Amino acid sequence: MDRIAPSSSSCGRDRTExxxxxxxxxxxxxxxxxxxxxRKTRILDAALDVLVEHGVAGATHRHIAAHVDVPLGSxxxxxxxxxxxxxxxxxxxxxxxxxxFESVFxxxxxxxxxxxxxxxxxxxxxxxxxxxxxxxxxxxxxxxxPELRALxxxxxxxxxxxxxxxxxxxxxxxxxxLLEGMIMHALLAIEPEPxxxxxxxxxxxxxxxxxxxx
Amino acid sequence: MDRIAPSSSSCGRDRTExxxxxxxxxxxxxxxxxxxxxRKTRILDAALDVLVEHGVAGATHRHIAAHVDVPLGSxxxxxxxxxxxxxxxxxxxxxxxxxxFESVFxxxxxxxxxxxxxxxxxxxxxxxxxxxxxxxxxxxxxxxxPELRALxxxxxxxxxxxxxxxxxxxxxxxxxxLLEGMIMHALLAIEPEPxxxxxxxxxxxxxxxxxxxx
Amino acid sequence: MDRIAPSSSSCGRDRTExxxxxxxxxxxxxxxxxxxxxRKTRILDAALDVLVEHGVAGATHRHIAAHVDVPLGSxxxxxxxxxxxxxxxxxxxxxxxxxxFESVFxxxxxxxxxxxxxxxxxxxxxxxxxxxxxxxxxxxxxxxxPELRALxxxxxxxxxxxxxxxxxxxxxxxxxxLLEGMIMHALLAIEPEPxxxxxxxxxxxxxxxxxxxx
Amino acid sequence: MDRIAPSSSSCGRDRTExxxxxxxxxxxxxxxxxxxxxRKTRILDAALDVLVEHGVAGATHRHIAAHVDVPLGSxxxxxxxxxxxxxxxxxxxxxxxxxxFESVFxxxxxxxxxxxxxxxxxxxxxxxxxxxxxxxxxxxxxxxxPELRALxxxxxxxxxxxxxxxxxxxxxxxxxxLLEGMIMHALLAIEPEPxxxxxxxxxxxxxxxxxxxx
DNA sequence: TATGAATGAGGGTTCATTCAT
DNA sequence: GATGAATGAACCCTCATTCAT
Numbered sequence: 001m002d003r004i005a006p007s008s009s010s011c012g013r014d015r016t017e018x019x020x021x022x023x024x025x026x027x028x029x030x031x032x033x034x035x036x037x038x039r040k041t042r043i044l045d046a047a048l049d050v051l052v053e054h055g056v057a058g059a060t061h062r063h064i065a066a067h068v069d070v071p072l073g074s075x076x077x078x079x080x081x082x083x084x085x086x087x088x089x090x091x092x093x094x095x096x097x098x099x100x101f102e103s104v105f106x107x108x109x110x111x112x113x114x115x116x117x118x119x120x121x122x123x124x125x126x127x128x129x130x131x132x133x134x135x136x137x138x139x140x141x142x143x144x145x146p147e148l149r150a151l152x153x154x155x156x157x158x159x160x161x162x163x164x165x166x167x168x169x170x171x172x173x174x175x176x177x178l179l180e181g182m183i184m185h186a187l188l189a190i191e192p193e194p195x196x197x198x199x200x201x202x203x204x205x206x207x208x209x210x211x212x213x214x
Numbered sequence: 215m216d217r218i219a220p221s222s223s224s225c226g227r228d229r230t231e232x233x234x235x236x237x238x239x240x241x242x243x244x245x246x247x248x249x250x251x252x253r254k255t256r257i258l259d260a261a262l263d264v265l266v267e268h269g270v271a272g273a274t275h276r277h278i279a280a281h282v283d284v285p286l287g288s289x290x291x292x293x294x295x296x297x298x299x300x301x302x303x304x305x306x307x308x309x310x311x312x313x314x315f316e317s318v319f320x321x322x323x324x325x326x327x328x329x330x331x332x333x334x335x336x337x338x339x340x341x342x343x344x345x346x347x348x349x350x351x352x353x354x355x356x357x358x359x360p361e362l363r364a365l366x367x368x369x370x371x372x373x374x375x376x377x378x379x380x381x382x383x384x385x386x387x388x389x390x391x392l393l394e395g396m397i398m399h400a401l402l403a404i405e406p407e408p409x410x411x412x413x414x415x416x417x418x419x420x421x422x423x424x425x426x427x428x
Numbered sequence: 429m430d431r432i433a434p435s436s437s438s439c440g441r442d443r444t445e446x447x448x449x450x451x452x453x454x455x456x457x458x459x460x461x462x463x464x465x466x467r468k469t470r471i472l473d474a475a476l477d478v479l480v481e482h483g484v485a486g487a488t489h490r491h492i493a494a495h496v497d498v499p500l501g502s503x504x505x506x507x508x509x510x511x512x513x514x515x516x517x518x519x520x521x522x523x524x525x526x527x528x529f530e531s532v533f534x535x536x537x538x539x540x541x542x543x544x545x546x547x548x549x550x551x552x553x554x555x556x557x558x559x560x561x562x563x564x565x566x567x568x569x570x571x572x573x574p575e576l577r578a579l580x581x582x583x584x585x586x587x588x589x590x591x592x593x594x595x596x597x598x599x600x601x602x603x604x605x606l607l608e609g610m611i612m613h614a615l616l617a618i619e620p621e622p623x624x625x626x627x628x629x630x631x632x633x634x635x636x637x638x639x640x641x642x
Numbered sequence: 643m644d645r646i647a648p649s650s651s652s653c654g655r656d657r658t659e660x661x662x663x664x665x666x667x668x669x670x671x672x673x674x675x676x677x678x679x680x681r682k683t684r685i686l687d688a689a690l691d692v693l694v695e696h697g698v699a700g701a702t703h704r705h706i707a708a709h710v711d712v713p714l715g716s717x718x719x720x721x722x723x724x725x726x727x728x729x730x731x732x733x734x735x736x737x738x739x740x741x742x743f744e745s746v747f748x749x750x751x752x753x754x755x756x757x758x759x760x761x762x763x764x765x766x767x768x769x770x771x772x773x774x775x776x777x778x779x780x781x782x783x784x785x786x787x788p789e790l791r792a793l794x795x796x797x798x799x800x801x802x803x804x805x806x807x808x809x810x811x812x813x814x815x816x817x818x819x820l821l822e823g824m825i826m827h828a829l830l831a832i833e834p835e836p837x838x839x840x841x842x843x844x845x846x847x848x849x850x851x852x853x854x855x856x
Numbered sequence: 857t858a859t860g861a862a863t864g865a866g867g868g869t870t871c872a873t874t875c876a877t
Numbered sequence: 878g879a880t881g882a883a884t885g886a887a888c889c890c891t892c893a894t895t896c897a898t
Contacts, residue, residue, distance in 0.1 A: 055358060057271035060871065073880035082872065133357065140354050142402055143347065144269060153404050174415045177395030184394055188356055190367050201388045205419070248862070249897065274888065287863045290890060483786065485699035488892065501859035510893065561785065568782050570830055571775065572697060581832050602843045605823030612822055616784055618795050629816045633847070676883070677876065702867060715884045718869060 040078045042068050047089040052133045056141050059086070087147050093134050094155045100131075102162055111211040114166055118175075119199045122182050123192070132187045167206055178205055254292045256282050261303040266347045270355050273300065301361050304352050308369045311345060316376055325425035328380055332389075333413045336396050337406070346397050381420055392419055468506045470496050475517040480561045484569050487514070515575050521562050522583045528559075530590055539639040542594055546603075547627045550610050551620070560615050595634055606633055682720045684710050689731040694775045698783050701728070729789050732780050736797045739773060744804055753853035756808055760817075761841045764824050765834070774829050809848055820847055 046068040050059045061082060065072045079085035104121065108114050121128070142148040156176065163172035182201070186192065250256075260282040264273045275296060279286045293299035318335065322328050335342075356362040370390070377386035396415070400406065474496040478487045489510060493500045507513040532549065536542050549556070570576040584604065591600035610629070614620065688710040692701045703724060707714045721727035746763065750756050763770075784790040798818070805814035824843070828834065 055271075055354070061873090062871075071880055073882095076873065077879060136354055136357070139398060139402065140269065140350055143350070149402060149404070152402055156399070156402075170414070173411070174392070174418070177399055177415070178388070178392050179395070180398055181391030181393070181395035184353060184398075185370070185391055188353060188363060188366055188370075190363070197387070200384070201391070204388070250862085253861090275890085276888075285863050287865090287892095288861085291862065296889065483699075483782070489894090490892075499859055501861095504894065505858060564782055564785070567826060567830065568697065568778055571778070577830060577832070580830055584827070584830075598842070601839070602820070602846070605827055605843070606816070606820050607823065608826055609819030609821070609823035612781060612826075613798070613819055616781060616791060616794055616798075618791070625815070628812070629819070632816070678883085681882090703869085704867070713884050715871095715886090716882085719883065724868065 036070075039068075039070060039074065041092075043070065043075055043078060043085075044089045044092045047085060048093055048134060051089065051137055052130050056086070056137050059089075061085075083145070086141065087145075087151070090134075090138050090141070090148060091151060093131075093138065094151060097131055097135075098155065098158055101159060105162065105166065108166065111206065111208045114211075115199060115203045115206060118179065118202050119195055122179065122186055122198050122202075123195060128183075129187070132183050136184070136187070171205070171207060175202075175205060178202070250284075253282075253284060253288065255306075257284065257289055257292055257299075258303050258306045261299060262307055262348060265303065265351055266344050270300070270351050273303075297359070297361075300355065301359075301365070304348075304355070304362060305365060307345075307348050307352065308365060311349075312369070312372060314345075315373060319376065319380065322380065325420065325422045328425075329413060329417050329420060332393065332416050333409055336393065336400055336412050336416075337409055342397075343401070346401050350398065350401065385419070385421060389416075389419055392416070464498075467496075467498060467502065469520075471498065471503055471506060471513075472517045472520045475513060476521055476562060479517065479565055480558050484514070484565050489513075511573070514569065515573075515579070518562075518566050518569070518576060519579060521559075521566065522579060525559055525563075526583065526586055529587060533590065533594065536594065539634065539636045542639075543627060543631050543634060546607065546630050547623055550607065550614055550626050550630075551623060556611075557615070560611050564612070564615065596638075599633070599635060603630075603633060606630070678712075681710075681712060681716065683734075685712065685717055685720060685727070686731045686734045689727060690735055690776060693731065693779055694772050698728070698779050701731075703727075725787070725789075728783065729787075729793070732776075732783070732790060733793060735773075735776050735780065736793060739777075740797070740800060742773075743801060747804065747808065750808065753848065753850045756853075757841060757845045757848060760821065760844050761837055764821065764828055764840050764844075765837055770825075771829070774825050778826070778829065813847070813849060817844075817847055820844070 043064060047059060047064050050063045050067050054063060059082075061075045062072060064085075065075045075085070079088070101121075104117055105114070108117055138148065138152060142152040160169070160172045160176050163175050167175060178201070182198065257278060261273060261278050264277045264281050268277060273296075275286055275289045278299075279289045282289075289299070293302065318331055319328070322331055352362065352366060356366040374383075374386045374390050377389050381389060392415070396412065471492060475487060475492050478491045478495050482491060487510075489503045490500060492513075493503045503513070507516070529549075532545055533542070536545055566576065566580060570580040588597070588600045588604050591603050595603060606629070610626065685706060689701060689706050692705045692709050696705060701724075703714055703717045706727075707717045710717075717727070721730065746759055747756075750759055766773075780790065780794060784794040802811075802814045802818050805817050809817060820843070824840065
C-alpha cells in the first residue's frame, strides 16, 4: 500500500483569510497595507456592518477583521476589548444618525412636509433598514450595558429635541415613541404597510394647529 | 470516536475498569433525579428566565440546564437544537402573554378605564420588565429567523385585534405601535416617566367619542 | 410588547424520528409495528446498509434505528452493545458473501469461464460496490478487533478453498490477494479500468494448463 | 455567549474577579510552552501516529493534541477543521512513503534483487505495519472524501510508474494490485506467511525475461 | 417485553484575549 | 507599532448506555 507522490506536494499550507495560517509562499507579497491611518475608523464601520448582518452576538473580532480585511491582531490592537469596540461603534452610529436626522428637516416648513418627512423616515429604503437594525441592536445591548445606556439616553434626548422644535416637547415624546414602534413593525412586517396608512397614523398624532399653513 | 474499539484501546480516562462511572467522590452529591414529567415545560420556562437575564446570545444550553438544574444532556435530549428550543420558548411566551393581555381588558367599560389599563400595562412592575425584555429579544431574534417572524406576525395581529374591539382597527394599529415604543423607552429610561405623562400620551391617542361615557 | 396568540399554539411538541420526542397527538396511532419477529435480522441488515453509507464510525445506534424505523431502545434491546451488533452484522455479511462467491462458480468448466467469472466479480455493479465497501470496512475493523479478526481469518480461508478447487492451493492464495487488490483499486479508481485489462491481469495469473480445454 | 456583558453579569465560574485565569493550583504545572516553530508539522506527525493507533474515527482533535502535548486550541488553530488536518496528514504520509518506495529500488539490478526487495517490502517490520495501516486507513477514507481520492489517485499512478521502470506498465499494474492485496492479508494474518511463499507468489508474477541476468 | 427518558462523556469548533516577535 | 501564534473557556451537538415503566 505504500506509494509515491509527485514529491513536493507542498502540504497545502496556505489558507484562507480566517486569521489562522499566514500564506508563506516566498516572494508573494502579502497584505501590502501598512501605514494605514483611519484604520481604526474603518474597523468601526466594519463593526457596524457586521452588527447589521449578524447581530451583536455575531460581531466578533474575527468577523469584523475579515470584513475590513485586516489581521485579527489589528482589531485587538486598536481596541482594549470587544465591549470597548462595541461602545465606540455604537457611538459612531449615534453620531451619524443624529446628523442625518437633523438634516432631514432642513426644508420642512409646513405640517404636510413634516409628516411627509417622517413617513419617508419610516419607509426609507436600505439605509433605513440598516439604521433600524442597528437602532434595535443598540436598544437591546443598552439594556444590559450601562455605558451604552447612557449613550442611548443622550441620543433619545437629542432626537426628541429635534422633533420638539417643530411640534413641541409633549408631542415630541409621543412622536418619538410612535416612530420607534412603527419602525420596529416596519422592520418585521411580512409585507410593508402602505404609505397612506403610515401617513394617516403619523398625521393624526401631530397637532396641525400652530403651523404656518394652519 | 473509537466507540467500538475492543479490549486494549487504552483511551479511557477517569473510568473504572468495567467502563462504569466511578463511585462518587466524597462530598459530590450524586444527582438521583429520574422520572421527571413535564421536565420539557420546565426547561422552556427556564429558557425564558435565562433569556430575560442574559439575552438571546446568553441563552445557551448550559445556562438553561443550570437554571432548571438538569444535566446538559437533558436539554439537548428534549430539543433537536437550540434554535428549536428558542422557538418553542418564544411560542410559550406568546401563549402566556396572550391570555394576560386579553384578561386585562375584562373589566373595561369606559374610556378612562381603557386608558388606565394601558397605563398600567406600560408601567407594570417586575412582571412588566420581564415581559418587555422578552418581547424585545423576541423582536430582534425574529429579525433573523423566519420561523420566529411568522410567530411574531400572528402575535401582532392578535393583539391588534384585541385593541380593535375597543378603539377600532385604525386606532388599534396606532396604539399598538405607540405601546411598543413606550415600553421600549420605559425599559431604557434612566428614571421612569411619571404616570400622568403616559396617561396623557395614551389618552390623546384614543378617540374618546363612541364610549359609553361620551 | 405583550401580545396575544391563537391561544393553543401547541408548543410544537411533535418531532421527527430522531429518537427524542414521541409524537403525542391523541388518537394518532403511532408506530403500529408491534409483534415483529426477525426484527433483529432487519436491524442487522440495516446496520450493513448504514455501514456502507457512513462507514464504521457512522454506524451508530441512532442511524441504524432510523434506517429500520424502529425505536432507539429496540436496537439496544436486541444487542448487548454496539460492538456486539457490529460483529453480528459482519458475520451476516460473511455468510451472505460466502454463498454468493460459491454459487458464482457453479457453471464454470473451462479456464476462460473461470477468468470471466472473476472479471465479473471485480467489475460487478452496485452489488459489487456494496460488498466491496463492506469488505473494506470489515478488514479495517478487524485490524483492531480480535473477534472480527478471527471471523475474517475464517472467511479468507473459505474463499481460498473455493478458488483452490479450480486452480490449486498456491494459485488460490495469489489470486485471492490479487482480487483483493483489484477490487480495492476498482473501488477507488477515478474512471473504471476496461474489462480487457482486468481480464488480461487475471488471465496471466491463472495457469491455463490442467483445464479441460488445455 | 454574553461575551460583552458588562459588570454585573455574574456568569463567570472559576475565575478571579478581574476575569483572568486564577493562579495555578499547587501541583498543577502550568504549561510554559510558547514559541514553537514547526509545531504544525509535529501535529501532522502526531496525527499519523494517532491514525495508526486508533484509526480515522479515533483521530480526534483531542487525541492528537494529547499526543503532541499541545493544548487543544493549538490544533484547531493550525487547521481549519479536522477534515483539513486529515488531508494534510495523509499528504504528508504519501510524501514520506514516496521517497521510501523510490529509494528501495536504488540498488536493484537483477530480477532476483527486484523480487527480494518486494518481499522485504511486504514483510517489513514495525515500519511496515505502520505504513500498511496508514495506507489502509487512507484507502477507506478516500472512499468518502473526493479530496483524498484525488491524492490517492496520484499516489497510485506514481507508484505504478516506479514499478513500470523495472517490469513494464502492464506488469506494474498487476504487481501493484498484488502487493496491495498481500499487504492487506499480511496485516491481518493470524500468523505471518513464510517469506518463501511470498517470494514465490511475487516471483511468478514478474516476467524474468528481459533482465540482465536472463 | 419493549421503549421513552435520562445522563455523562466526549467530539468539532469558535472565541476573547495574551504574548513574543 | 503591528501581528501571527498560542491558549483555555465555552459552545452546540451526538453518542452509548442505563433505567423506570
